[in-house]
Amino acid sequence: MLRERLDELLAQTSLVVTDHQREQLVKLVQALDKWNKAYNLTSVRDPLEMVAKHIVDSLVVSPYLPQGSLIDVGTGPGLPGLPLAIINPDKPFVLLDSLGKRIRFIRQTCHELGIKNVTAVQSRVEEHQPEQPYAAVLSRAFASIQDMLDWCGHLTDANGAFLAMKGQYPEEELNALPKNVQVRAVYPLEVPGLDGQRHLIALGYADTV
Numbered sequence: 001m002l003r004e005r006l007d008e009l010l011a012q013t014s015l016v017v018t019d020h021q022r023e024q025l026v027k028l029v030q031a032l033d034k035w036n037k038a039y040n041l042t043s044v045r046d047p048l049e050m051v052a053k054h055i056v057d058s059l060v061v062s063p064y065l066p067q068g069s070l071i072d073v074g075t076g077p078g079l080p081g082l083p084l085a086i087i088n089p090d091k092p093f094v095l096l097d098s099l100g101k102r103i104r105f106i107r108q109t110c111h112e113l114g115i116k117n118v119t120a121v122q123s124r125v126e127e128h129q130p131e132q133p134y135a136a137v138l139s140r141a142f143a144s145i146q147d148m149l150d151w152c153g154h155l156t157d158a159n160g161a162f163l164a165m166k167g168q169y170p171e172e173e174l175n176a177l178p179k180n181v182q183v184r185a186v187y188p189l190e191v192p193g194l195d196g197q198r199h200l201i202a203l204g205y206a207d208t209v
């Protein structure tokens with residue numbers, strides 16, 4: 001059932017996802033379902049619903065990821081980072097959350113699914129000191145855009161991007177940003193299986209580009 005639902009939804013996108021990656025994505029849903037009972041990882045309880053709400057909703061961001069390393073801040077149980085890492089196995093991902101049980105879930109799942117391009121970090125984002133600046137800082141359901149910029153500014157450099165996944169177009173949030181913040185792009189996202197609007201907002205600092 002899970003595999004059929006995943007195939008049905010992916011067929012409505014232009015994403016290229018191999019058979020092996022589809023198997024890993026299904027196993028990720030099964031792991032979320034299993035661990036959710038003890039670890040309360042997500043309020044979505046029905047694994048079939050997770051396919052659209054968590055897996056495909058994460059994957060649709062893939063075409064907009066830049067070259068280089070990415071950090072998913074406030075990743076929770078690895079969303080959107082784990083699905084994206086599965087379909088981009090050559091791209092390095094850091095998945096960061098302050099809650100230990102979520103990071104334990106990510107590490108165990110990477111081990112069981114053979115995911116090699118993920119480093120899971122337990123830390124408050126404000127305290128995380130990267131060895132190298134990340135090419136992009138990504139988040140879903142993490143914070144307001146202003147808070148994301150305030151808390152994550154040290155994670156990237158002049159060329160870096162902030163990629164915020166949002167539902168409705170966040171007009172008020174964007175209008176309230178200071179002048180040195182540049183909205184570089186707004187991508188409306190189509191998520192098969194989900195009603196309602198989804199947007200990816202790409203931001204940077206205007207005086208550093």
Ligand SMILES: C[S@@+](CC[C@H](N)C(=O)[O-])C[C@H]1O[C@@H](n2cnc3c(N)ncnc32)[C@H](O)[C@@H]1O
Nearest residue numbers: 074075076079097098099123124125140141142
């Ligand atoms: C609403 S959840 C979203 C999880 C996931 N991104 C998703 O879309 O399902 C927000 C997550 O951000 C984490 N978080 C909140 N503030 C944080 C901080 N300052 N540093 C690191 N993680 C934080 C929480 O522990 C939580 O797992």
